[in-house]
Amino acid sequence: MEPQTPAPTLTGAEILWAVLAGEGVTTVFGYPGGAILPIYDALRKFPIHHVLVRHEQGAAHMADGYARASGRVGVCMATSGPGATNLVTGLATAMLDSIPVVAITGQVSSKVLGSDAFQEVDITGITLPITKHNFLVTRAEDIAPAVRRAFQIARSGRPGPVLVDITKDAQQATAAFDFETAKPLPVRPHPMLRAESTSFQQAVDLILGARRPILLAGHGITQSGAEAEVLAFAEARQIPIATTLLGLGSIPAGHPLSLGMMGMHGESWVNTAIQQSDLLLAFGMRFDDRVTGNIASYAPKAKKIHIEIDPSEINKNVKVDVALIGDLKETLARLLPQLPKKMDASWLKEINASKGTAAVRDIINLPDNGHLYAAHVIHDIWREAQAAGREHDTVIVTDVGQHQMWEAQYFKHEAPRSLVTSGGLGTMGFALPAAIGAKSACPQKDVWVIAGDGGFQMTACELSTIVQEGLAINIAVINNGFLGMVRQWQETFYDKNYSASPILSPDFVKLAGAHGIEGATVSTRRDVTSTVTHARTSGKAFLINFHVEKEDAVYPMIAPGAALHEMVRRPDRDPLLETAEDE
């Protein structure tokens, strides 16, 4: 392969940007500093937009939110030392949710590596367990191969974050660079495995023999782009579908076979159906402890089929009968033709009948009693999206806590990638920066932040980034004066000893105002819809401070260690109703 003309010579910094551009990167999120200045200096020569964040944790979350909302690789960058360590929480968040992110960090010059030089930190060592892979690059000629490999690793197989640490001298040195050969590497999972035909036969036999099958829909469905295959599979065999938190949206919530979310805060009929099932089909999910409850009593009657790309997930938490290792979309394409259609919907009817009064007890169905519940707010944001015909064009980015669970319960996700939430690590402070990433990736979509008063304050500095970037992001702060989820656990398990869970907040509307963002406070249900509509249609960023019930709790709930069917149901009569003005 002799190139026609000799490859041009570029600096390491220029090579980095050229490779990023070659990978199709249009936006990066970062923060400059000494050890990465050569890279920032070369930025002006390339058609890539740099979003200046206010804290590097935000950069990592933005890259993460960008990737979740778009399916593309998100890119963040930071300088050496403190810049790099500030990325750590964001990388861990991406790691636990298998999000393709490439982080570029500057590093001190290779000549002083390991000498405790100014702002030197061993970031490849620090991030070893929270990245899928990482590279330390000390020569300009190694930058292109390392960065191309980083993208390949990030998006192949089970995706994940990859960090490339580039020494300052490598950024400054020059090397030959051939634009033609620096094309993206093909997606290539490692390990490259696919299931054997004997396993397929075993799976088919189990499926044909099952009378009460449940499909457990996980994040892997969207990662693999297998939404259509999964739906076709479920429809062909009339298999009801329960979703994990990160699986929400992979199956339209309104689909007749869709049961809703399973696990700790899933609806009781969903969890009961799992416990009664005779066959669980786990598709791209990992039997996290939040979805299984007590493992010993989990789905005791069910055989289990696990389709999973990562072999180390097989038999990790739950012992399975058949494992089909490989990409979900490909695996289902092979499995589906082997299954005859089935019309019998009696199992689904049985589950639907078991819903009983649970739906009626739902707070949404209770008359307005003058109190504002978080559930109302989320329900109304969903109704607004629906009324505007924007169900498929709305991305909700949540923080972590009670509001996150209410979002999962009350916002009916119809489209993949319409929910961005930190499931595995449960990182408070995720929502605001991740929403900036999501809006940058999908400017035409309505992006809502739903955050608690606690988590919002963890990364509120990024309000300024929203303004600098001119992003029309809607922000709903669910303000209950507490670290709500902590308070709920203290109420239930620690005798209402509210140790360190009441939290003082600034006036969020004024805070937004100080940044140049308009806002409003809402404390009654009747004002929710009009304010939400106003925010959505304002064409600018807008913050709504929702003053909601202070001591509301997320139900249903499975206590830690309890079995999946031992749920604490929603109280028959909401105690708060007793004091309502209109009673």
Next chain:
Amino acid sequence: MLHTFVALVEDKPGVLTRVASLFRRLNINIVSLTVGESERADTSRMTIVCEAPEGAAHRIRASLYKLEITVDVDEVGRSEAVIRELCLIKVAAGPNSPHGQQSRSQIFELATVFRARVVDLAPESIMLEMTGAASKIEGLIQVLRESSFDILEVSRTGRMAMRRGHHTSRVLKALGTPGSQPFSAEQNADEPDYALKPASEDFLANQFPEVHEEEQ
């Protein structure tokens, strides 16, 4: 129980840390770990012996396999593999040692019985080199102790394992033998070998048949 894994890994800085970090994260104690060059360029072969519950083997192997630096992993049982260890033992053997002037000849005798070699002879000490199964090495050390020789130093390499007969690894088959097939054909010669992976683009059939066997 003891598990023995043989892993083919890239020969790069930090590879040992990645493997060691995996065991640390799984909270599994490494009993021994040997690394050295293999028959393939830029690739090392590691033997890792660890103490872990019986059911943990699959997960350890799959996690090792998942590391980007890993080319192949095999778990080998005692009967399927030759497992060897090298040991150096320094024993006091001068006129002032417990067996006095007799020391040398007695140690020579023991060495012959255990097929150990004398590799260094100093006025006050003898160094023995022994290769064999761990139990044989432990046998020699025990006899030396029981015969009240003064053991000054022991250094053991830890176990090294190699599967008997033709290997069955699909990965290695896909890679081909180093002489007959270029190792990674698509690699640019001047490009660092970040993509040391099977030359064949084909996906490999599941390497983890035991996940199905366990139920039976």
